[in-house]
Amino acid sequence: MSDTFTLDGKTISFTEGQTIxxxxxxxxxxxxxxxxxxxxxxxxxxxxxxxxxNGRETSSCTMRAAAGMVVESDTEEINSQRRALxxxxxxxxxxxxxxxxxxxxxxLQATAYHLGFMSPQFDHFFPIRRVDASHxxxxxxxxxxxxxxxxxxxxxxVDGKNVFGLSGRGIKSRxxxxxxxxxxxxxxxxxxxxxxxxxxxxxxxxxxxxxxTPIGERTYDKKPISEVPDTPAKER
Amino acid sequence: xxxxxxxxxxxxxxxxxxxxxxRHDPTCMVQILREVQETCDxxxxxxxxxxxxxxxxxxxxxxxxxxxYSFFYTQPRGLYRILVSDNITDRMLGNMALLDRxxxxxxxxxxxxxxxxxxxxxxTSDTGMGDQGPAxxxxxxxxxxxxxxxxDEIVDLVRxxxxxxxxxxxxxxxxxxxxxxxxxxxxxxxxxxxLRAAWGRAPAAMLEEIKRSNLRGRGGAGFxxxxxxxxxxxxxxxxGQQRIVVCNADEGEPGTFKDRVLLASHADLVFEGMTVxxxxxxxxxxxxxLRGEYRHLLDSLNGxxxxxxxxxxxxxxxxxxxxxxxxxxxxxxxxxxxxGEESALIESxxxxxxxxxxxxxxxxxxxxxxxxxxxxxxxxxxxxxxxxVHGGDWYASIGTKQSAGTKILSVxxxxxxxxxxxxxxxxxxxxxxxxxxxxxxxxxxxxxPSGVCVGAGEFDRRIGFEDIPTAGAFxxxxxxxxxxxxxxxxxxxxxxxxxxxxxxxxxxxxxxxNMMDKLHKGLGSRFDFAEIEQLNQLLKAxxxxxxxxxxxxxxxxxxxxxxxxxxxxxxxxxFMPAFDLDMALAEARQMTxxxxxxxxxxxxxxxx
Numbered sequence: 135m136s137d138t139f140t141l142d143g144k145t146i147s148f149t150e151g152q153t154i155x156x157x158x159x160x161x162x163x164x165x166x167x168x169x170x171x172x173x174x175x176x177x178x179x180x181x182x183x184x185x186x187x188n189g190r191e192t193s194s195c196t197m198r199a200a201a202g203m204v205v206e207s208d209t210e211e212i213n214s215q216r217r218a219l220x221x222x223x224x225x226x227x228x229x230x231x232x233x234x235x236x237x238x239x240x241x242l243q244a245t246a247y248h249l250g251f252m253s254p255q256f257d258h259f260f261p262i263r264r265v266d267a268s269h270x271x272x273x274x275x276x277x278x279x280x281x282x283x284x285x286x287x288x289x290x291x292v293d294g295k296n297v298f299g300l301s302g303r304g305i306k307s308r309x310x311x312x313x314x315x316x317x318x319x320x321x322x323x324x325x326x327x328x329x330x331x332x333x334x335x336x337x338x339x340x341x342x343x344x345x346x347t348p349i350g351e352r353t354y355d356k357k358p359i360s361e362v363p364d365t366p367a368k369e370r
Numbered sequence: 371x372x373x374x375x376x377x378x379x380x381x382x383x384x385x386x387x388x389x390x391x392x393r394h395d396p397t398c399m400v401q402i403l404r405e406v407q408e409t410c411d412x413x414x415x416x417x418x419x420x421x422x423x424x425x426x427x428x429x430x431x432x433x434x435x436x437x438x439y440s441f442f443y444t445q446p447r448g449l450y451r452i453l454v455s456d457n458i459t460d461r462m463l464g465n466m467a468l469l470d471r472x473x474x475x476x477x478x479x480x481x482x483x484x485x486x487x488x489x490x491x492x493x494t495s496d497t498g499m500g501d502q503g504p505a506x507x508x509x510x511x512x513x514x515x516x517x518x519x520x521x522d523e524i525v526d527l528v529r530x531x532x533x534x535x536x537x538x539x540x541x542x543x544x545x546x547x548x549x550x551x552x553x554x555x556x557x558x559x560x561x562x563x564x565l566r567a568a569w570g571r572a573p574a575a576m577l578e579e580i581k582r583s584n585l586r587g588r589g590g591a592g593f594x595x596x597x598x599x600x601x602x603x604x605x606x607x608x609x610g611q612q613r614i615v616v617c618n619a620d621e622g623e624p625g626t627f628k629d630r631v632l633l634a635s636h637a638d639l640v641f642e643g644m645t646v647x648x649x650x651x652x653x654x655x656x657x658x659x660l661r662g663e664y665r666h667l668l669d670s671l672n673g674x675x676x677x678x679x680x681x682x683x684x685x686x687x688x689x690x691x692x693x694x695x696x697x698x699x700x701x702x703x704x705x706x707x708x709x710g711e712e713s714a715l716i717e718s719x720x721x722x723x724x725x726x727x728x729x730x731x732x733x734x735x736x737x738x739x740x741x742x743x744x745x746x747x748x749x750x751x752x753x754x755x756x757x758x759v760h761g762g763d764w765y766a767s768i769g770t771k772q773s774a775g776t777k778i779l780s781v782x783x784x785x786x787x788x789x790x791x792x793x794x795x796x797x798x799x800x801x802x803x804x805x806x807x808x809x810x811x812x813x814x815x816x817x818x819p820s821g822v823c824v825g826a827g828e829f830d831r832r833i834g835f836e837d838i839p840t841a842g843a844f845x846x847x848x849x850x851x852x853x854x855x856x857x858x859x860x861x862x863x864x865x866x867x868x869x870x871x872x873x874x875x876x877x878x879x880x881x882x883x884n885m886m887d888k889l890h891k892g893l894g895s896r897f898d899f900a901e902i903e904q905l906n907q908l909l910k911a912x913x914x915x916x917x918x919x920x921x922x923x924x925x926x927x928x929x930x931x932x933x934x935x936x937x938x939x940x941x942x943x944x945f946m947p948a949f950d951l952d953m954a955l956a957e958a959r960q961m962t963x964x965x966x967x968x969x970x971x972x973x974x975x976x977x978x
Contacts, residue, residue, distance in 0.1 A: 178728045179872050181912045191911040196728040218908050222877035256881055257948055281870070299430025300723065301437040303706070305880045307870030312430045314419065 137201035141185075142208050146199075154194040154205060155183055164360035165207050166216055166245050168223075168334050169282035170195040172364055174291065177283050180223075182216055182245065217251045225256045226305070228263065228277035229335075235344040236336035238352030242280060244359035259305075266311070268319035271341055278335045279309050285338055289329035297323045309337070384409045385420040396425045397739070399435050399721030403442055404662070404704055408509075411451075412443040431722070438723040438869075440494065440705030441510060441662050450489040450528050453507040457496035457624040458859040459782045459845055465504035468521050469493065475525040489528050495707060495863055496624035497663045500782030500845070501547045501789045509534055510665040513541045542666060546631045547789030550805060552776045553768065554752055555631075555792045557639060562683050564642040564755035568649050569689055576650040577603060580754060582762025584774035588749035589618060589710070590817060590841035591916075592773075595754070598744055601734040603651040605742035613653035614743040615644050615696075617751055618715055620661045622707035623818035624863060625843030628778040629748040631790055633660070633667050636752060637674045641698060643751030645684065646758045648696040651744060656698040659715050662705050671700055707867035711915050712745040714869065725871045726915040749778060749842070769795035773834035781806045783846035791844075793833070800829040802844060810849045813932070818843040819860035820920035823853075823927035853932035854939065858886045860924035868917060875918030878909045882922065888948045889939045895946040899929065899936075 136147045141158055148157035153176065158165050169180040176195040185194045186206040194207070206212060223229075223242060231237050263276040281300065286309075289297040297318075301310040313320035323329065330338055349355070353362055379387065388405040392398035402425075406417050413436050422429050436442045443451070454460070454469045469480060473491050478484040481492045499505035502514040511534065513524070520541065527537055548555050568576050581596030602613060617640065621629040632640055644656050660668065675698055678684040688694040701719055703709050709718045713727035716738050737743020746754075753775055757765045766774045773795035779802060782788045786807030793802070803811055814824045816833070817840035824831060824838065831837050847856060865883040870876040882905055885898050906922035913919050929936055952971040959969050 176728070178914070181873050181914070184912045193728075198730075215908055215912055218904070219873050219912065222873055222881070226877045226880075257884065259880070280873075281876075296428035296430060299428065299434045301430070301434045302870065303438045303440075303723075304866065304868040304870040305876055307876065310430055310433060312428050314415070314429065 137199075139199050139201065139203035139205055141205045146205075148199040152199050154185065154187075154197050154199050154203075157199045158194070158207075159363075163207075165194050166248065166359075167195060168241055168245065168280060169284060170364075171284055171332060174284060174287045174332070177287065180219070180280065180282055182219055184212065184215065186212060213249055216245075217249045220246045220249060220251045221254055221256060223280050224251075225254050225258045226261070227279060228260065234278070234336050235339065238349055238355045239347075240336060240354070241334035241359065242278075244354035244362075247354070248359050263308070266316075266318050268317040269321075269323065269341075270319070271325040272318060272323065272330060273339050273341055274311070274318055275337055275339065276309060279337045280335055281307055281309065282334060284332040284334065285309070285329045288332045289323075289327065292328035295322055295327065295329070297321045297327070297329055381410060381414055381416045382420045385417050385424065389421065389424045394424060395721075396427045396431075397719070397721040398701075399425075399427075399432065400439065400704055400718055401701055401721075403432075403436055404702055407442060411449060411509075412446050415444075418444075434723050435721065438706065439662075439703070442704055446483060446487060448483050448488050448490040449531065450534075451507075451509050452489065452491045452524075452528075453494035453497075454491070455495075455497040455499060455503060455505040455507070456493035456859075457500060457503075457863075458856050459500045459625065460496070460504045461855075461859060462783065462847075462851065463504045465516070468504055468516050468518065471518060471521050472525065475522065476528060488531070494663075494705065495622065495866060498621055498627040498630050498661070499544070500625050500627055500780060500843075502545055503782075507663060510662060511542060512544060512663065512666050514544055544630070544634065544666065545789075546635055548631065548792075549781070549787050549789040550791040550793065552792040552794065553756060554639075554749070554776055554778065555636070555790065557636070557756060559639060559642075559755065559759060561638045561642070561678065561681065562689070564639075564646055564758040565649075565683055565689055568646045568758040569691065569694070573603075573650050573652060576646065576758065579757055579762040580650065583753075583757045583765035584762075584772075585750065585753055585757060585765065586773065586835060587747055588753070588777070588841065589747035590623070590820075590839065592835045592839050595746065595750055598734055598746070599647060599651050601732075602653075602742045602744045605735040607742065608740075611741045612655055613648075613651055614738045614741055615648045615651070615653045615656040616712075616715065616719065616738065616743060616745040617644050617656070617658045617698075617748055618710060618712065618745050619664070619748050620659050620703050620707075620710040620715060621664075621748070622661055622710045622867075623820065623841050623843055624860070625780060625782055625815065625818045625845040626841055627780045627782075628790055628842045630664060630667070632748050632752055632778075633664070633671060637671055638678070639752045639755050640748055641674065641678060641684065642758075643753070643755035644698060645688065645696055646754050647744060647746070647751065649694070651742075653744075654695050654697075656696060657719055657738070658698055658700045659709070659719060660700055660702050661709075662703040665702060668700060668702060675700070706869075707863075708869045708915075708917060711917070714915075715745060716743065723869070725869050747841075770832075770834050770836060772836050777833060777840065778842055779833070779840070779844045780842045781844045781846065784808060784811070784848035784851070785846045795834040796832050798830050798832050799824055799838070802833070803829065803846065806846070808846045808848070811846055812849045812851060813847045813853060813856075815845040815847070815856065815924075816840050816843065818845075819863055819924050820916065821923070823856075823924065823931060825931040852935055853928045854889070854935040857924040857928040858890055861886045861921070864917065864921040868921075872912070872914035872918065874909050874912045875914065875921065878905055878913075878918065879921050881905060882925065884948070886925065888946075889936065891950075891953075892939055892941055893946050893948060893950065894936070894939050894941065896940065897946070902926075902929070 167183040178196040266274040286298045483490040504516040585595040586592040709724040714724040718724040733743045865879040
């Protein structure tokens with residue numbers, strides 16, 4: 135038995151226990167998101183998936199659907215908030231799309247295009263962040279980290295390894311690696327780990343694969359992110 | 371404080387002792403790191419190695435905690451770690467000049483460690499001494515009523531490497547400053563009175579009294595206490611679970627210090643209230659989460675708990691009743707305002723980073739270690755003890771219709787008699803100002819930075835959930851104060867205390883701080899007001915918790931009510947860049963030691 139709610143006027147059916155995000159995804163409706171992946175527990179931190187439920191804003195990835203809810207998502211008001219959040223993520227880190235090897239496969243970039251975000255007006259923070267190339271098969275460019283925690287969860291809950299964790303507080307929050315040296319080479323991370331597949335941006339990168347697929351022929355070069363489902367373990 | 375004491379046992383010996391004391395329990399991570407640091411003066415890598423070995427948790431979960439809380443240091447910070455309280459009321463009392471004096475005399479830069487590794491000096495968020503500031507913490511112990519003379523004496527003690535235990539006791543004296551007592555601060559209950567009254571009823575009847583009293587939470591949000599307790603009582607227990615009672619004494623809202631006094635002088639009343647709550651909801655385990663700034667209260671509070679156990683008022687078989695079991699453990703915070711949010715507090719109690727949880731589910735059903743948990747403010751529990759003795763109807767008859775009982779206000783700032791004032795709800799702002807001896811008052815910040823700024827035209831407004839709800843802070847500003855600087859201080863506070871979990875608060879509070887600093891430098895324009903307005907809407911709509919929801923309030927309130935304080939800072943009406951060519955050369959000037967005209971840009975950017 136399933137109940138329904140409305141999302142931007144469209145009737146969406148859901149089963150008991152489903153979140154708004156899950157029900158919308160099943161119905162083929164895209165709600166922008168960065169820290170959510172269907173196979174991992176919702177984190178609720180990026181806030182891109184904020185929707186209005188009966189007039190009140192909530193993260194759709196963590197809110198369970200209830201019968202009769204009136205949900206707004208694709209409105210100018212909410213999309214303008216999402217643009218501001220994208221804007222914040224861009225100025226907080228060091229995101230240089232033209233020189234980034236995941237350009238075209240990057241969810242931050244693709245979501246920015248989807249929402250019509252073009253150029254930042256907030257001052258850039260230009261934080262000083264490390265690059266870790268110690269691992270034979272993987273390198274980490276922390277400049278692009280948006281603190282979505284997907285790698286933390288994937289490593290812990292899927293790989294059973296706890297390779298990553300969050301440290302610091304506030305604007306100094308950062309991703310750390312589980313070794314005394316702080317280097318990835320000193321962990322048991324493998325390139326086949328789930329944690330190596332889930333980064334929505336260009337932090338966790340497989341070595342020697344950067345331009346196998348040329349710019350212009352990548353996932354979001356071909357289709358907007360709203361038309362590309364979150365398939366598990368997408369190959370880059 | 372006592373680096374020499376690590377010599378006999380060594381760092382691993384210290385960790386072994388502390389971890390054993392905390393039962394090898396990773397949920398006590400915050401307490402373990404705190405106690406290790408108390409002996410080692412910081413958290414050296416060997417201590418983290420050993421903690422990891424003993425607890426078998428990922429290193430990331432230890433480092434993540436060590437780097438989350440302001441009071442933990444993973445780099446050496448000196449034998450003496452001095453943190454100057456930096457609330458706006460400390461500023462009004464001249465804390466910055468005293469900080470300068472301290473730094474210059476000790477030859478140390480703010481935020482850094484002296485070259486000989488002896489001492490570090492930095493600022494910290496309000497330490498809860500607003501009635502007796504300026505204040506500082508040295509190795510987490512509060513020093514009050516700072517003056518130039520006291521600062522000079524501290525410099526001599528530090529230079530002479532005098533152990534903290536031998537510093538004059540007067541430095542550490544914390545006065546209660548109770549100026550107006552009512553039913554709570556003037557109660558005459560003896561330990562056990564409230565318990566005997568509660569045990570005289572069935573648990574469900576005790577809960578009914580709380581509901582009849584119309585008691586609402588004193589932490590600021592004002593949720594009905596009876597409903598919270600009832601939800602916890604009715605929440606199903608899974609196998610091996612128990613119900614939990616948590617007292618939130620993480621009194622971090624700048625300008626609030628009432629819980630400090632309740633715990634210093636009425637600890638029995640608070641513990642009694644917790645025990646009454648445990649009886650009413652069927653809980654067997656309790657925690658007091660005490661803010662790290664109140665380290666000076668820890669030993670005496672543990673003493674009170676021990677005495678209560680001996681008197682049969684706590685522990686197994688309370689009042690001699692078989693099966694009436696409830697005990698309380700104190701956990702100390704480590705410098706994180708966000709842990710006053712109940713789900714972040716629970717995370718901290720579990721030994722984790724203090725990040726607010728996704729809700730629902732709420733703590734009443736899924737709280738501490740996924741068990742049904744009530745989290746209430748110190749003052750709420752004290753009120754519950756009074757209700758147990760005098761009954762719900764008595765309590766409901768005090769105050770106003772929607773705000774039963776009394777409220778303790780922590781009054782500080784521009785007034786003759788700062789301290790605690792307990793009133794029945796419904797008192798006007800004007801009455802409080804009269805009683806505390808405030809003159810030429812320009813504004814009052816009620817309930818701290820996340821509360822509301824009340825201007826002179828609104829002094830007939832009333833304290834209560836119907837009009838101005840408050841967690842207790844009442845900061846008074848006279849006509850000489852610059853309300854822009856008040857708001858800027860609060861914005862810096864929120865930026866420093868944002869936990870960093872969600873995008874809008876993590877980045878937005880930093881953007882807001884930058885904008886306020888831009889205005890402070892005289893580089894503001896109307897464009898910036900529009901930006902601030904937009905940021906506010908975004909933070910209110912999309913932030914994860916109350917910190918982000920309220921972070922823009924101080925700015926919006928003061929822009930609306932004290933516009934001239936902002937207007938005088940506007941250099942241009944439309945737009946002004948934050949970037950300043952001359953300021954960009956400051957670092958180069960410092961490095962080369964030049965201050966001549968050739969090292970400065972004279973022309974202004976974008977003139978005309």
